[in-house]
Amino acid sequence: xxxxxxxxxxxxxxxxxxxxxxxxxxxxxxxxxxxxxxxxxxxxxxxxxxxxxxxxxxxxxxxxxxxxxxxxxxxxxxxxxxxxxxxxxxxxxxxxxxxxxxxxxxxxxxxxxxxxxxxxxxxxxxxxxxxxxxxxxxxxxxxxxxxxxxxxxxxxxxxxxxxxxxxxxxxxxxxxxxxxxxxxxxxxxxxxxxxxxxxxxxxxxxxxxxxxxxxxxxxxxxxxxxxxxxxxxxxxxxxxxxxxxxxxxxxxxxxxxxxxxxxxxxxxxxxxxxxxxxxxxxxxxxxxxxxxxxxxxxxxxxxxxxxxxxx
Amino acid sequence: xxxxxxxxxxxxxxxxxxxxxxxxxxxxxxxxxxxxxxxxxxxxxxxxxxxxxxxxxxxxxxxxxxxxxxxxxxxxxxxxxxxxxxxxxxxxxxxxxxxxxxxxxxxxxxxxxxxxxxxxxxxxxxxxxxxxxxxxxxxxxxxxxxxxxxxxxxxxxxxxxxxxxxxxxxxxxxxxxxxxxxxxxxxxxxxxxxxxxxxxxxxxxxxxxxxxxxxxxxxxxxxxxxxxxxxxxxxxxxxxxxxxxxxxxxxxxxxxxxxxxxxxxxxxxxxxxxxxxxxxxxxxxxxxxxxxxxxxxxxxxxxxxxxxxxx
Numbered sequence: 001x002x003x004x005x006x007x008x009x010x011x012x013x014x015x016x017x018x019x020x021x022x023x024x025x026x027x028x029x030x031x032x033x034x035x036x037x038x039x040x041x042x043x044x045x046x047x048x049x050x051x052x053x054x055x056x057x058x059x060x061x062x063x064x065x066x067x068x069x070x071x072x073x074x075x076x077x078x079x080x081x082x083x084x085x086x087x088x089x090x091x092x093x094x095x096x097x098x099x100x101x102x103x104x105x106x107x108x109x110x111x112x113x114x115x116x117x118x119x120x121x122x123x124x125x126x127x128x129x130x131x132x133x134x135x136x137x138x139x140x141x142x143x144x145x146x147x148x149x150x151x152x153x154x155x156x157x158x159x160x161x162x163x164x165x166x167x168x169x170x171x172x173x174x175x176x177x178x179x180x181x182x183x184x185x186x187x188x189x190x191x192x193x194x195x196x197x198x199x200x201x202x203x204x205x206x207x208x209x210x211x212x213x214x215x216x217x218x219x220x221x222x223x224x225x226x227x228x229x230x231x232x233x234x235x236x237x238x239x240x241x242x243x244x245x246x247x248x249x250x251x252x253x254x255x256x257x258x259x260x261x262x263x264x265x266x267x268x269x270x271x272x273x274x275x276x277x278x279x280x281x282x283x284x285x286x287x288x289x290x291x292x293x294x295x296x297x298x299x300x301x302x303x304x305x306x307x308x309x310x311x
Numbered sequence: 312x313x314x315x316x317x318x319x320x321x322x323x324x325x326x327x328x329x330x331x332x333x334x335x336x337x338x339x340x341x342x343x344x345x346x347x348x349x350x351x352x353x354x355x356x357x358x359x360x361x362x363x364x365x366x367x368x369x370x371x372x373x374x375x376x377x378x379x380x381x382x383x384x385x386x387x388x389x390x391x392x393x394x395x396x397x398x399x400x401x402x403x404x405x406x407x408x409x410x411x412x413x414x415x416x417x418x419x420x421x422x423x424x425x426x427x428x429x430x431x432x433x434x435x436x437x438x439x440x441x442x443x444x445x446x447x448x449x450x451x452x453x454x455x456x457x458x459x460x461x462x463x464x465x466x467x468x469x470x471x472x473x474x475x476x477x478x479x480x481x482x483x484x485x486x487x488x489x490x491x492x493x494x495x496x497x498x499x500x501x502x503x504x505x506x507x508x509x510x511x512x513x514x515x516x517x518x519x520x521x522x523x524x525x526x527x528x529x530x531x532x533x534x535x536x537x538x539x540x541x542x543x544x545x546x547x548x549x550x551x552x553x554x555x556x557x558x559x560x561x562x563x564x565x566x567x568x569x570x571x572x573x574x575x576x577x578x579x580x581x582x583x584x585x586x587x588x589x590x591x592x593x594x595x596x597x598x599x600x601x602x603x604x605x606x607x608x609x610x611x612x613x614x615x616x617x618x619x620x621x622x
Contacts, residue, residue, distance in 0.1 A: 060543060060546030060547045086542070087541070087542030087543065093391060207399065215547045215548070218537075218550055219547045219550045229396050230398070232371060235370045236372070239529055239530045303547065307546055
């Protein structure tokens with residue numbers, strides 16, 4: 001048995017002007033890439049039809065965006081929708097369609113799972129790289145090359161896919177785009193850059209955003225970060241709340257949470273921006289924390305742009 | 312609106328001989344309580360019948376045990392089984408039965424969700440305290456008073472419920488019980504007691520055990536701990552692996568994982584014990600880390616035995 005070895009698939013950086021330069025330019029472009037995704041109605045129509053039973057599959061960031069899409073699609077009455085990490089997907093459940101989300105379209109588990117989908121199931125890939133090997137393995141392809149990225153720590157591809165999903169469900173993205181236009185510019189409180197620990201919380205569709213915010217902080221800044229459904233926080237994880245630590249909620253928080261976090265001595269972050277615009281703010285905190293620690297989120301420790309296992 | 316205030320519901324400790332005394336006596340009783348659960352066939356028959364579509368609902372530890380049960384039940388061909396945190400349960404999906412797992416049977420979200428279950432769905436509570444208010448809200452009750460606990464950080468109630476579930480699916484618990492008989496006694500490596508950080512991993516039914524191990528370490532020892540499906544680990548979280556940190560896999564690990572963790576400089580923990588016996592070992596590490604830090608897992612910071620919100 002050959003041990004799997006991650007392989008770098010991105011083009012080597014030759015002209016990067018400094019640590020996190022790609023991440024910075026990519027995350028600040030999100031209002032534009034979201035607007036683009038919201039406008040491409042033909043691509044949105046390739047997504048699963050109303051009433052279908054759907055699985056959404058991805059790895060890491062793509063899994064978290066799949067969680068948000070699944071919740072919104074099902075809550076919107078479009079049909080039961082289950083999100084899976086590719087390695088843990090339960091494909092025997094009789095899905096009408098499977099959506100495979102992958103920036104690179106080269107991730108080993110996504111390619112592998114695409115070949116285990118039962119015949120008769122429609123498969124739709126949502127990818128950043130339109131030349132990916134995944135496109136030959138599926139029935140339909142939604143390519144978002146305008147949101148592809150060079151940074152290993154991805155930001156805009158994930159959120160742009162979610163903007164596409166939200167728009168496909170009939171939601172206007174105008175408010176989210178306006179809010180992100182603000183959160184790419186506001187000053188970041190230095191206390192957030194220096195905090196010891198972050199816990200991100202959400203409810204319903206924003207649980208996936210909380211997981212994604214935590215992953216950004218972990219990858220970019222090697223910080224201690226956690227994430228949970230908000231009401232689960234009191235069932236154990238609140239034991240970590242303390243002075244110097246931050247609890248950050250995406251979307252309207254449950255009653256009483258702010259007080260409980262304050263009682264534990266931690267800082268409670270929450271605002272009225274669209275939750276995707278809040279995520280942009282968390283991405284910016286991750287970038288600033290990364291730079292403050294002398295790290296480079298464009299090529300972080302132990303990570304590559306796409307995880308490919310040698311056969 | 313009144314802000315929620317957690318309330319202590321356990322009897323006050325009056326005779327505790329020292330920090331973590333309850334947790335220690337409870338966790339070391341697990342081989343006995345598992346054997347008891349495996350033997351109560353009449354209670355096992357109260358669980359959902361073969362072929363039913365089932366939701367399993369809990370909070371915190373009970374949610375994680377529900378994840379393990381759901382995976383095993385569905386993989387065993389007993390029927391589609393979805394696990395939910397009580398606050399995020401999707402109850403409109405047309406389940407035949409709902410299993411509500413709660414040590415105390417007093418947790419606010421569990422009581423609340425029990426009243427949102429559509430009429431015609433059979434409801435089954437699995438509780439530690441047979442006098443809980445939950446028992447009047449369900450069709451059937453499986454009480455496990457022999458596994459109830461006094462420590463706030465729960466160990467044996469959760470695993471005993473899982474032993475009941477596994478036995479109900481036709482699995483022999485003999486090997487798990489034998490292995491736990493070993494893992495309650497083996498020496499704990501001091502390096503584990505001193506480690507900076509733990510990441511717990513699993514696949515399939517052991518993903519729930521990984522989440523539970525992380526929660527124990529967090530609650531009991533206020534340690535930095537994370538948990539993921541094993542193949543997700545390379546999609547970001549492995550950025551945290553470093554010397555002085557531990558990556559611990561429940562059950563047989565995927566090919567190559569040990570090498571990747573070693574390459575990142577972290578310690579890789581994995582053995583051939585039944586995964587529930589491995590969890591007992593993780594509980595013991597959490598207890599020793601708690602004591603080494605001068606903490607008391609029987610009444611940890613910010614936590615109560617049951618989370619009850621004032622109306």
